[in-house]
Amino acid sequence: EFGRRSLTLWPQWLAWWGFEHCFRQRGSLVLAHGADRVELERFSGQLRRRLGQRADCLRTCAAAELEPDLAGFEHALFLREEGQIDTHAVMAHLLEYFIDSGGQWRPATAVDEVEARQLSIAGAREDFDWVFDCRGLGARQSIPQLRGVRGELLWLCAPEVDISRPV
Known part of the structure; x- marks a missing residue:
């Protein structure tokens, strides 16, 4: 549903x-x-x-x-x-929107702990208005019941084939 x-x-x-x-x-x-x-x-x-x-x-x-x-x-x-x-396009647009709106983006940052409005990075706590946990399975230590959902995508470049929907 x-x-x-x-x-x-x-x-x-x-x-x-x-x-x-x-x-x-x-x-x-x-x-x-x-x-x-x-x-x-x-x-x-x-x-x-x-x-x-x-x-x-x-x-x-x-x-x-x-x-x-x-x-x-x-x-x-x-x-x-x-x-x-x-x-891919949605995430690129959202990142641009986020940064243009004054958000802080810290890619490839090792996060020790995530709490409401607070992150622990390299042992130091930092406060934020909002925190989005994007660690994926990296958060398993904090959330033991977390499980991965497998999603696979294969992009093929076949200029001689014209397909207009997922197959």
């Missing part, structure tokens, strides 16, 4: 900052070679069971219907409602 709510919230937030160009909602494709068709059908079934009445956002199709350059794939699942954020 958070994902569906985010599809409404992110465009609003990005428009407020003037970054609306960083969001696209063209759906996503899940592809399968012929030998993997059963796996694709199983994955589709799992999604339909989870989504219930919202399963209309899924459609089995030939990839070429949506992406002509993927004509070799006869089996694909189209998740129509999925959206994408250009996180």
